[in-house]
Amino acid sequence: MAKPIRLIALLLGCLLVALLANITVIQVVLAGDYRDRPGNQRVLLEEYDRQRGPILVGAEPVARSVETGNALRYLRTYPDGPLYAPITGFYSIVYGATGLERQENRVLTGKSDLFFVDRTEQLFAGRQPRGGAVTTTIDADAQAAAFDGLKGKVGAVVAIEPATGRILASVQSPSFDPNLLSSHDTAEIRATYEALKADPAKPLLNRPIVALNPPGSTFKLVTTAAALASGRFTADTVIPGPATYRLPNSTKEIRNWNRQPCGPDGEVTLAQALAVSCNTAFAWLGTQIGADALRAQAQAFGFDTAFELPLKAATSDFPTDPDPAQTAMSAIGQFDVRATALQMAMVAAAVGNNGVVMRPYLVQEVRGPDLAILKTTSPDVFAEAMNSLDAAALTEMMVDAVENGTGTNARIPGVRVAGKTGTAQTGNERPSIAWFVAFAPAQSPQVAVAVVVEESGAEEISGNGLAAPIARSVMRAVLG
Amino acid sequence: MLLLVGAWVIGVFGTIQVGWASGEGMPPRLWITVAVVGVLAVAMHVTVRLRAHYADPILLPVTTLLTILGLVMIYRIDVAAAQRAARNSVPPPTPDVYAQLTWFAIAVVLFVSVVILLRDHRKLQRYTYTCGLAGLILLVLPLAPVIGTTVNGATLWVRVGDLSFQPAEVAKLLLTVFFAGYLVVKRDSLALVRTKVLFIGLPRLKDLGPILVAWVVSLGVLVFERDLGTSLLFFGLFVTMLYIATQRRSWLLLGSLLFAVGAVGAYLAFGHVRSRVTVWLDPWQYADTSGYQIVQSLFGLANGGMLGAGLGQGFPSFVPFANTDFIVAALGEELGLTGLFAVLLLYAIIVERGLRTAVSVRDGFGQLLAAGLSITLALQVFVIIGGVTRLIPLTGLTTPFLSYGGSSLIANWVLIALLLRISDRARRPDVQAVATQDALTQVVRR
Numbered sequence: 007m008a009k010p011i012r013l014i015a016l017l018l019g020c021l022l023v024a025l026l027a028n029i030t031v032i033q034v035v036l037a038g039d040y041r042d043r044p045g046n047q048r049v050l051l052e053e054y055d056r057q058r059g060p061i062l063v064g065a066e067p068v069a070r071s072v073e074t075g076n077a078l079r080y081l082r083t084y085p086d087g088p089l090y091a092p093i094t095g096f097y098s099i100v101y102g103a104t105g106l107e108r109q110e111n112r113v114l115t116g117k118s119d120l121f122f123v124d125r126t127e128q129l130f131a132g133r134q135p136r137g138g139a140v141t142t143t144i145d146a147d148a149q150a151a152a153f154d155g156l157k158g159k160v161g162a163v164v165a166i167e168p169a170t171g172r173i174l175a176s177v178q179s180p181s182f183d184p185n186l187l188s189s190h191d192t193a194e195i196r197a198t199y200e201a202l203k204a205d206p207a208k209p210l211l212n213r214p215i216v217a218l219n220p221p222g223s224t225f226k227l228v229t230t231a232a233a234l235a236s237g238r239f240t241a242d243t244v245i246p247g248p249a250t251y252r253l254p255n256s257t258k259e260i261r262n263w264n265r266q267p268c269g270p271d272g273e274v275t276l277a278q279a280l281a282v283s284c285n286t287a288f289a290w291l292g293t294q295i296g297a298d299a300l301r302a303q304a305q306a307f308g309f310d311t312a313f314e315l316p317l318k319a320a321t322s323d324f325p326t327d328p329d330p331a332q333t334a335m336s337a338i339g340q341f342d343v344r345a346t347a348l349q350m351a352m353v354a355a356a357v358g359n360n361g362v363v364m365r366p367y368l369v370q371e372v373r374g375p376d377l378a379i380l381k382t383t384s385p386d387v388f389a390e391a392m393n394s395l396d397a398a399a400l401t402e403m404m405v406d407a408v409e410n411g412t413g414t415n416a417r418i419p420g421v422r423v424a425g426k427t428g429t430a431q432t433g434n435e436r437p438s439i440a441w442f443v444a445f446a447p448a449q450s451p452q453v454a455v456a457v458v459v460e461e462s463g464a465e466e467i468s469g470n471g472l473a474a475p476i477a478r479s480v481m482r483a484v485l486g
Numbered sequence: 487m488l489l490l491v492g493a494w495v496i497g498v499f500g501t502i503q504v505g506w507a508s509g510e511g512m513p514p515r516l517w518i519t520v521a522v523v524g525v526l527a528v529a530m531h532v533t534v535r536l537r538a539h540y541a542d543p544i545l546l547p548v549t550t551l552l553t554i555l556g557l558v559m560i561y562r563i564d565v566a567a568a569q570r571a572a573r574n575s576v577p578p579p580t581p582d583v584y585a586q587l588t589w590f591a592i593a594v595v596l597f598v599s600v601v602i603l604l605r606d607h608r609k610l611q612r613y614t615y616t617c618g619l620a621g622l623i624l625l626v627l628p629l630a631p632v633i634g635t636t637v638n639g640a641t642l643w644v645r646v647g648d649l650s651f652q653p654a655e656v657a658k659l660l661l662t663v664f665f666a667g668y669l670v671v672k673r674d675s676l677a678l679v680r681t682k683v684l685f686i687g688l689p690r691l692k693d694l695g696p697i698l699v700a701w702v703v704s705l706g707v708l709v710f711e712r713d714l715g716t717s718l719l720f721f722g723l724f725v726t727m728l729y730i731a732t733q734r735r736s737w738l739l740l741g742s743l744l745f746a747v748g749a750v751g752a753y754l755a756f757g758h759v760r761s762r763v764t765v766w767l768d769p770w771q772y773a774d775t776s777g778y779q780i781v782q783s784l785f786g787l788a789n790g791g792m793l794g795a796g797l798g799q800g801f802p803s804f805v806p807f808a809n810t811d812f813i814v815a816a817l818g819e820e821l822g823l824t825g826l827f828a829v830l831l832l833y834a835i836i837v838e839r840g841l842r843t844a845v846s847v848r849d850g851f852g853q854l855l856a857a858g859l860s861i862t863l864a865l866q867v868f869v870i871i872g873g874v875t876r877l878i879p880l881t882g883l884t885t886p887f888l889s890y891g892g893s894s895l896i897a898n899w900v901l902i903a904l905l906l907r908i909s910d911r912a913r914r915p916d917v918q919a920v921a922t923q924d925a926l927t928q929v930v931r932r
Contacts, residue, residue, distance in 0.1 A: 008845045010730040011857050015841045018861070021868045022834050026827060028877040032787045033823040040788030048789045048801050 054078040054099070059114045059137030059375065061094050061106055063144045069094045069107065071137075074190070082107075082188040088181035089153050092162075092212050093142060093317075093368065096184035100195045105212070106140060106368070109316040113138045113372050136375040143172035143370045143383075148453070151483035152177035155476030161459035162213035162347040165480050168355035168451045170385040171364030173315065175455070175480060176348075178213035180205070215319040218344040219458055222430030223283045223469070224441045225339025227353055227400065230280055232295050232303035234396040239291075241277040241399050248272035251286035253331035254293055260285055260335070263429075280403045281411030283427060285338050292337020297328050300337060306391035307353045308363055309345070315368040322349040339430060347456045350443045355454035357400050358424065358445035361392030405448050413442065415474035418482055422448035425477065427469030442473030446481045453484035494524050496551065522587060523554060526594045533598045537605075538910035542839050545909070548832050549887060549902050553590060553895070555829065556888035559816055560586050563802050563809045582809055582890050589892035593899035600903035607908045611851045614667025621660035622703070624653035629710055654707075654716045655884070655897035658723075658862055659904070665724055666854035669731035673850075714759065715869050715881035721745060722865045727858045766879035779806050783874050786819035794822025809890040811882055814874050829888070830871070837864045840905050847912035856908045859901050 032040075041048075057080055060067035068090040071080040082097045084090065095105015103111060112118040116137040145165070152163035156179035165175035186198040202210050211217055233239040247268030250261045268274045268284035279287035292300060304324040305311070313319040325332065325342035335341035348366060356363040365388040372381040392400070404424035407413045413425040425444030438461040445454035457473040457480075498520045527550050534541050564581040571578040604610070610617070707717040725741030752759045761776055769777035769784070782805040789795055802808045802816035809816070818826045840860030844853050866883055873880035884894035 010733050011841055011844050011853070014726050014730060014857065014861065015838070018837060018841075018864045018868075019834075021864070021872075022830060024877060025830060025868065025871055025875070028872070028875050029787070029818065029823060029826050029830075032784060032875055033791055033818065033826070037788040037791050040784055048785055048804065 054080055056080070056115070057136045058082065058097075059116065059139045059373075061090075061110075061114070062139055062141045063090070063146050063149070064141075066146065068142075069097070069184075078190050081190060082184075084184045084188070087183040087185045089149060089177075090144075091181045091184050092176050092178045092214055093144060094184060095212075095317075096182075096187040098187045098195055098199075099190065100192055101187065101199055105317060106142070109314075109318075110140045110369065110372075113140055116375065118372075138375060138380065139373040139377065140369055141371040141373065142368055143167075143174065144176070144368075145174040145484055147483040147486075148175040148480050149177060151175075151479045152455075152457075152476060153179070153181075155457075155479050156459070159459050159472070160207055160461075161457065161473075162217060163455065163457050163476060163480060164214045164347040164351040165453055165455040165484065166351045166355045166364075166366060168359040168445060168454045169364070171355070171366045171388075172370070172385075173348075173366055173368045174453060174484060176214040176368070178209075178211075180207050180209040182209040212317065213347070213458075215313075215315065215317060215346055215348045217458075218320050218322065218346060219439050219441075219460070220341075220343055220430035221339040221345040221350055222428035222439065222441055223285075223288075223339060224350050224353070224426050224428035224443045224456075225337070225343055225345070226280060226283065226288050226428075227357065227404070227426055227443070228304050228307060229288055229291055229295070229300060229337045230276065230400055230403065231307075231357070231392050231396065232299050233276065233291055234399060235303065235392065236295055236299060238294075239276055241275065241403055243276050244273050245276060245279060245287050246272060246290055247274040247279055247284045247287035249286070251289050251334075253289070253334050255329065256331040258331065260289055260338075262286060277403045277406060280426070281407045283407075283412050288338045289334035292334045293330050295337070297325075297333040297336065300324065300333065301326075303391070304343075306363065306389045307356055308349055308388060311388075313348070313366055315366055317368060319348050319366075320346050322346055339428060347458045349456075350441065350458075351454055351456035354424075354426075354443040354445045354456060355451070356391050357397055357404065358448070358451035358454055359397075360394040361390055361397035363388040363391050401448050404444075408444070412470050413444070413474055415470050416442065416444050416478045416481075418446060418478060418485070421446050421481075421485060423478070423481065424448040424451075425474065427474065429467055429469055438467060440467050440469045440472040442469045442477045444474075444477045444481065446485065453481050455480045492547070492551075494520070494527055494550075494554065496554065519583075519587065522591070523557070526591060530594055530597055533601050534906060537601050538906055540913040540915075541906040541910035542843060542913070545836060545839050545902060545906055548835050548839075549899070552829070552832050552836075552887035553899075555817070556813065556885075556890075557583060557586060557590070558797070559802075559813055559820075559888065560809045560890050562797060562820065563813075563816060566802055566808075585892075586890050586895070589895045592892070593896040596896055597899045597903045600900055601907060604904075604907055607852055607855060607904065607911060608849060610663050610855070611667045611670070614664055614671075617660040618664030618668065621657040621664055624657040624660065625703070625707060625716075626710075627653045651893040652884075652891070653893070654713065655893040658716075658719065658866075659859075659897055659901055661720065662723065662727075662858040662862055663855060665727045666851055666858050669727055670850040670854055673731040713882065714762065714879075715866075715873075715883035718869055718881060719862065719865050719883065721748070723858060723862050726861050727854060730857050731854060762879045762881070766876065769876065779812065780874075780876055780880055782806070783812055783815035784876060786815045787875065790819040790822040790825075792823050794818070794820050794825055797821070810884060811870065811889070812874055813885050813888045813890070814871050817888070818875075830867075833863070833867045833886075836860075836902075839909070843905060843909040843912050847908055849911075852908050852911060856905060856912075859905055863898070863901065 058071040061069040068086060069082060069084050071082055073079060074081045084094060093106060095103060095107045097103045097107040102108070107114065114137045118138065148165050152165065152175045156163060156177060159179055161179055163175055163177045164173065166172065167174055182202050187195055189195060249265055249267045249272070250259045252259050262268060262285050268279055268282055268287055274284055274287055301324045309322045309324050312321045322345040323342065325336055328336055328341065332341050336343050352363060352366060365386040367383050369383055371379050374380050401424050404426055405422055408416050408423045408425040412427045416423050416425045423444055423446040425442060428441030430439040430441065440459045441457065443456045445451040455477045457476045459472045461467055530546060534546055561583040564583050568578040703720065707713055707720070725737060728741070729735065729737045753763060765772050765777045765780060769780045771777065786802060786805055797820050802819055805812045805815050814826065817829060837860045840856055840863070844856035844860065847853055847856060863886055866886055869878070869881055870883040870885050872878040884891050886894065886898040
């Protein structure tokens with residue numbers, strides 16, 4: 007009976023090989039996939055067992071792990087929770103992580119390939135691996151100024167360093183306290199999360215980079231840039247600016263905010279039109295330039311691109327294939343034009359930076375547990391949206407808008423500020439969103455800022471009244 | 487002896503590592519525990535040396551190592567369960583490791599008794615039909631009123647007072663003895679080919695009976711006790727033993743065919759079989775319900791990776807039934823691919839030694855019995871580990887020697903005792919082999 011036993015042994019050997027192969031596939035090949043699957047509490051729990059690296063603003067941690075002495079050894083705390091919530095996000099045992107906590111997770115846990123040397127060392131030294139630190143580009147003063155300015159309002163602020171694309175401030179209101187979502191008390195976490203989710207003001211939405219709004223008159227900067235680029239218009243070109251303008255092939259009329267013509271005889275220069283934010287002039291200008299040129303200009307500024315800061319920003323939109331009437335509306339930032347605060351800050355920054363759009367970024371450096379710098383983000387050109395002559399001309403027009411036009415609340419004594427107001431309506435007739443974009447100093451700007459304030463109460467919606475003062479205080483905070 | 491000491495040392499270090507890494511400090515009663523395990527191991531060793539001098543020297547230490555690994559892992563899971571209870575502020579559950587240790591002691595007593603009392607395995611052949619009957623009765627015992635108990639949907643427990651056991655584990659041994667005794671007598675008539683159907687030689691219908699009975703019985707177990715694993719085990723065991731006895735591959739073909747028919751039929755007829763298969767095909771879809779166990783098992787294995795999280799540093803308590811059916815998942819998490827490979831190779835060594843014994847023993851009954859016992863062990867390991875690692879649909883079986891559970895531990899240790907007894911005969915110098923009368927009455931095929 008030896009022969010059949012040998013055959014059976016062979017068959018059993020095959021079964022053994024099948025088991026071994028299958029286990030290898032699970033534990034080696036597919037292990038990474040399994041670890042990343044949602045619902046894998048092991049990975050989270052294991053992360054709580056080691057000291058997660060801090061998120062820094064300057065040298066100050068805005069998110070750090072402290073020892074608890076409990077079963078979950080480390081607690082994630084946020085010293086200025088709501089202030090930095092749109093940047094840090096939260097780190098929840100129930101809902102996972104958001105913000106930089108999520109995007110830089112591998113660095114913070116110390117599992118990034120950057121830490122290869124450290125990890126090898128830890129392996130042999132038998133020490134618990136520690137996470138690396140993420141240093142942000144945020145300017146603490148600008149962030150605080152924006153946060154104070156938005157207090158009690160619904161809106162967002164983004165400030166950028168024009169020459170580099172570093173994000174200096176990213177603030178939202180209302181915000182939330184990530185401490186409450188990152189505690190070890192699952193009941194508290196759930197209750198907080200459900201309450202935040204039910205809040206109509208959407209505190210969990212990362213407004214500065216994700217909320218899309220019609221940019222209204224601030225989009226006139228894009229229209230002007232396209233007009234200058236066409237070669238057919240200069241700052242001094244006289245264009246029609248009547249009290250009302252009938253949209254092409256339509257019975258609908260648009261009018262200026264004060265129902266008056268923008269200049270004597272219903273005609274204005276392009277510069278004047280921008281300074282007083284003349285709707286009829288820009289609607290007409292839109293039909294002259296055409297949707298394709300407008301879209302190309304918008305895309306050069308960053309519309310239709312999904313930026314990763316590494317936080318994932320929403321894509322700002324210029325409508326595809328609008329008819330002439332829709333093109334005219336789009337030229338004044340209405341119809342289906344949608345932009346994030348980040349996008350409009352990028353437009354202002356580009357104008358100030360000789361027309362060069364820098365790719366925005368939020369992470370300055372990654373440091374190892376021993377604080378040695380492992381990676382530094384270097385500035386990267388996204389596109390050249392305007393030539394430097396056009397950019398200089400547009401800058402002068404924006405300075406005029408602040409000094410003599412609609413944006414007077416952004417004036418800073420002794421500093422030339424370039425800015426543009428905007429109001430936009432979503433749906434109903436009344437304007438519901440106030441914008442202000444600006445940069446300063448006009449000649450070599452250190453900061454560009456976009457402020458968006460949504461209607462939340464009975465106050466008058468106006469870019470100059472609501473948004474410009476916030477922009478001013480942020481710029482002053484950066485300029486010192 | 488050296489290997490045994492090695493196994494014991496591994497166990498001691500493992501236990502200390504669990505206590506240290508899980509932050510619980512030195513396990514209480516550590517030294518008593520390891521001393522007890524040491525004494526038990528030495529007792530078995532001495533018995534085997536004295537009463538089965540020529541027995542395979544590898545089997546005992548390898549099996550002891552597996553049992554000790556099981557004890558360490560059960561202790562580890564106890565610790566995890568206690569920690570979890572502390573976190574949720576509920577009283578800690580009773581640790582299982584001391585119960586398992588007690589079972590181990592009982593298993594050792596039985597092991598020693600078998601080695602001492604059963605001087606020659608061929609004596610068992612006299613009890614062929616007794617064993618068969620007893621096995622069948624044990625198999626259907628859980629269905630009996632009053633004492634039969636259904637746990638987690640499967641009726642495979644018998645409960646008397648506070649004691650409960652799984653008769654299928656013992657039935658496994660008895661039926662192997664029965665198959666061996668029955669087949670060694672009937673193999674010649676079974677090997678006769680009378681009719682050919684589709685190129686497959688079939689024996690006479692009269693001789694076809696037993697395989698059909700086995701098929702029906704295993705299906706019956708499946709239907710009435712909802713125990714997929716056991717029915718799979720019995721059927722596989724019987725078919726392979728039939729093949730070994732007759733040397734006719736047609737039995738393998740016929741067996742596979744009947745298996746396929748049974749499997750498809752069971753799938754169509756029974757909801758619990760169907761749900762096992764659906765979960766097997768796509769556990770992620772049922773990750774929070776019926777697939778929770780297997781998904782957690784896979785997560786655990788993935789967490790283990792190549793080298794494992796380290797004893798005491800994983801989260802084995804996330805997998806329900808971590809210390810019984812899913813102990814391999816816990817092992818894989820904490821000891822990694824390396825640890826699992828080692829465990830599987832330990833099983834492979836046992837099976838290989840068993841089959842080697844089967845080839846070298848001279849009497850047909852011994853050959854069949856040794857082969858059958860080895861195959862039982864191999865199939866059981868494959869079915870449960872394959873299930874836990876999603877190679878095949880999950881079926882409830884214990885992992886021999888590792889799992890928490892008295893019936894399984896005792897039955898498998900008796901299995902090893904029988905294998906040792908047969909191997910003692912197989913390796914004994916020829917002079918003594920022919921001395922007994924039984925050997926002469928057997929037609930020995932080589």
